[in-house]
Structures are given as structure tokens and as C-alpha cells.
Amino acid sequence: MTSSFDVAVVGAGIVGLAHAWMAARRGLRVALFERHAAARGASVRNFGMIWPIGQSPGQRHDLARRSRELWDEIIAATGLWCRRRGSLHLAFREDEWTVMQEFCDRHGRECETRLLTPDRIREIAPAARTDGLRGGLYGRLEIGVSSPEALAAIPRWLHEQLDVQVMWSTPVRQVSASTVTAADGRTWSAERIVVAGGTELAALCPDSVRRLQLSHCRLQMLKTEPQPNGWDAGPLIAGGLSLQHYPAFSDCPGLPALKQRIQHETPELNRFGIHLLAAQNQHGEVILGDSHEYGETVSVFDRVEIDELILREARRMLNLPSFRITHRWHGEYMVFPDPACSIDRPEPGIVVAVAPGGAGMTLAFAEAEQFWQSDAAW
């Protein structure tokens, strides 16, 4: 194996894989370094939702759509499991229904969404409770993957098909112009280095963390046992709380009233940034989440209270045959003030690439593609 590469990528999360893929696609010789024996960061702890509907219509939505096409490509090439049933936001309250109608009026065509009646929801979404349901916003574009499976299969495929050299269990201690140094002192040379270290960026590139004003967001998640008898949940599901979470809905005139009502009725949900998402994986398990706690001083310990609130919301909106929880975990990603600014250049030949907050699975491929389309990016 050569110790000299065109490109070295540090971190085998989704951002690192995206950069390794796009660089190798251009015919460059790429090495990918991962601290652990397998990816263990945010990229394996998420819902696996490829979620264009969460992105602001326009440029961000287009980027998410492009990423989804790239996911289609990699799913076809690797044989990854994928849930292609779209997304469904459920409206149990009049103000939620109003925002969904406003969204559809404004962006329905571009975002490929339409409104569904409770009767139609009953037909396509066994996971949705329909008592008290006002209607739903269906999105055609959203897909679900199994993140742990994808994050294992993609590096294998990159190696087999594009000759990317993947160095597992290789913590990088230092990057400097043209050199990557591992914790054990081994060095590799590379003309271009991409650092995609997720929440651990500060160890390698502290100045970039300061410049991009990165801070942490911590999320709690739950997973049910496999649902019995091959029960199928239907689309990926979001509740009305998600309307105040995703920027896609921010220009809907009814949003301020909805936010006010949520804050008035259920401040405990806002306190922990809780909204309900549900995704069934290929084993029949349903992943439920999530919460959002921001800053550097958030407790490292999972809060039972948060899990209980997520489950309370899940039971209110979902009709799962089994709510027996078998797994609980948390994940973290970096957030920053300017979502369009996810790249920093600490020195010539080195680029720091940060996932766009809670949308790395949705946007990383297209963001990396855009980056590698131009040599000027370096």
C-alpha cells in the first residue's frame, strides 16, 4: 500500500464518506482514516431519514433533492436496504393543519407534497393514529436507510469500486500541510486533506471550531422491539411539533400561532427541543425521537424524563402494535449559525467539512459533490 495519496479524509462518518466518494469519482487516489474499527458517531445514531422536506424550499431543497439522487445511486450500487414510502406529517390540531395547507399552497409543487385526509392516511400509514386526526402532509421524496448498515457498506464499496484505502482503527493525531500523522506516529502524505471529524473536530482543528462558531447539540433516541408479524409502518412519520423545528415551514403565516400554542400548552416539550419522528427499519424496529439540547454544558447523562416525553408523544400520534423499548441512546452533532457555511480552510491544502447540523444524512452527498466540482474550492 502506498503512503502517498492525492486526498486524505479524516473521519468515516457520512461527511467523510461523501468527500471520499466525490474525490475518488474524480479519479483521485484517496485514503480514509477512522479512529474506530467502524463509524460510531452521529452518522450511525440517527434515524436514517433522507429528508428534503425539512429543508427550506429553493437552494437548500434542491441540494437535498440532489443528495437523494446520489443516495439512489449508492443504494443501487451497494444493495442497501431502503424504505421508499415517503414522509407523512400528522396534524391533530387545527393550527398544524393550517400550516400544512399553507406549505402545500406555497411549496407543494416544488417539494412534491400533498394533503391527505384521515381516510387516505388510514389506507397508507398503519402507524398513524387516526382518532382526532385532522389530516396530513404527504411528501413523495423522503426515503429511509439503515444508517449502521449504510455506514458499514459504503466504505466497503468505496474500497472495492473506487480503490479508496480505508484505514480503520487509525486515530489521526495531527494534520499539517500535506501530512497526516496517526496517534502511533505513522505518517502519510496527501496533497489535499479533508477533516470530517464530527464532534471531535476541536482536537485537530480548534481554530476552525472557533471561526465557524461550532457548538454541540445532543439528542436522545429510542427504538422498539421488532413489530410483530411483519407489521409495516408505512411512510416515515413526523408530528405537528416538527413544523416548528424545520426551516421549511418558517414562511408559513400560521406558524407563529402554532408555536405560541405549543409553548403555552406543552412548554416541557420545548424545554428539551422535543419533536416526534418515527422510522421503521428493515428489522421491523421503530426508531423514535428526538430531543435537542444545545451548548457545551449539557449533561452527559441521558434524562429519563426526555424518553418519557418522547414516548408520550409517540403514543398520542402512533398506533404501533408494540411500544416495548429495547434500545436507548444519544447522539451529538455540531451546530453553527450560518447553515450555508460548513467549510473552513485552516491552511492551504486542508479543509474542514462540517455536516449541516441535523441534516448530514440529507445533505452531505450533494454538499461534497458541489465542493469537488471546482478546484477553486481548494
Ligand SMILES: Cc1cc2nc3c(=O)[nH]c(=O)nc-3n(C[C@H](O)[C@H](O)[C@H](O)COP(=O)(O)OP(=O)(O)OC[C@H]3O[C@@H](n4cnc5c(N)ncnc54)[C@H](O)[C@@H]3O)c2cc1C
Ligand atoms: C440522534 C440523531 C438523529 C439524526 N437524524 C438524522 C436524520 O434522520 N437525517 C439526517 O439527515 N440527519 C440526521 N442527523 C444528523 C446527522 O446524523 C449528522 O449531521 C451527521 O451524521 C454528521 O456526520 P459527520 O460525518 O460530520 O460526523 P460523525 O458521524 O460523528 O463522524 C465523524 C467521524 O470522525 C471520526 N473521527 C473524529 N476524529 C478523528 C480523528 N482524529 N481520527 C480519525 N477519525 C476521527 C469519528 O470517530 C467519527 O466516526 C441526526 C443526528 C443525530 C445525532
